[in-house]
Amino acid sequence: MENDQLSSAELPFTRDQLVQKLKDALTDSRFHHVLRVEQTAMDLAKTNHVDVKRAGIAGLVHDYAKQRPDADFIQAIKHYHLDPELLNYGNAIWHGVVGWLFVKNELRISDIEILNAVRYHTVGHEYMTPLEQIVYMADYIEPGRDFPGVDEARQLTFDNLKLGVAYQTKQTLAYLVENNKPVFPQTIVTYNSWVPDSGLK
Structure with missing residues (x-):
């Protein structure tokens, strides 16, 4: 979809309108984070010959649901008959794996690539598209x-996007294990798909 144009049906709001909605939904620090992710996503898209507008929008809206109350996520999990195992986790998982539904329904974004990029930005999955990566x-x-290793992660990612994905996945799993945190099953699937044959040292 490198040369595809987003239609008004897939993206009914302008960027400025989306920015205002993000500003209304997030704290100031989180709002500035999503603006930086938007720009970083656009830079990575240019480097990897991926649609820049689509990457920017996905980066901008990825944390739209980050600061919603837990009750919103619990209601969505039940209403949409999502895996009840999700109820054993919290916002760190929910804001992506469930949050894409709020992006779809409230921001009225129907582009499946953008929605999947939001959906998988916290846990990844085994077949991530370039936009999702x-x-x-x-x-x-x-x-x-x-954080320790972020400069290495940046260099790796701009040199080789897939290696960057492997690096983050490995570091994230190590952090969770070292700190006795629960590991969402999809995170392990992502690790098994991206890390063992990645060539990472």
Whole structure:
């Protein structure tokens, strides 16, 4: 879909209108995070010959549901008959895996690539498209991020997007295990699909 244009049916709001909706939905710090992810996603899209507008919109809206109350997610999980196992997790998982439904219904975005990029930006999955990889990584390496290894992650990602995905997936799983955090099953599937044959040292 590199050369496809987003139609008004797939994206009824302008970028400025989306920005205002994000600003209304998020704290100031989270709002500035999504703006940085938008720009990072666009930069990665240019590097990887992926539709820049689609990447920017996906980056912009990826955290739209991040600061909603838990009750909204629980209601959505039940209403849409999602896997009840989701109820054992929390916002860190929900805002992507469930949050894409709020993006679809409230921002009225119907483009499936954008919706899937939002859906999988926290846990990944085994067959991520280039756009999904871009949002997954842009969220991880945007300029406001500061953690051990982030500079290596940035360099890896801009040199080889797939290696960046493998790096983040490996580091995230290691962090969860080291800190005795629950691991969402999809995270393990993502790890098994992206890390063992990646060539990472």
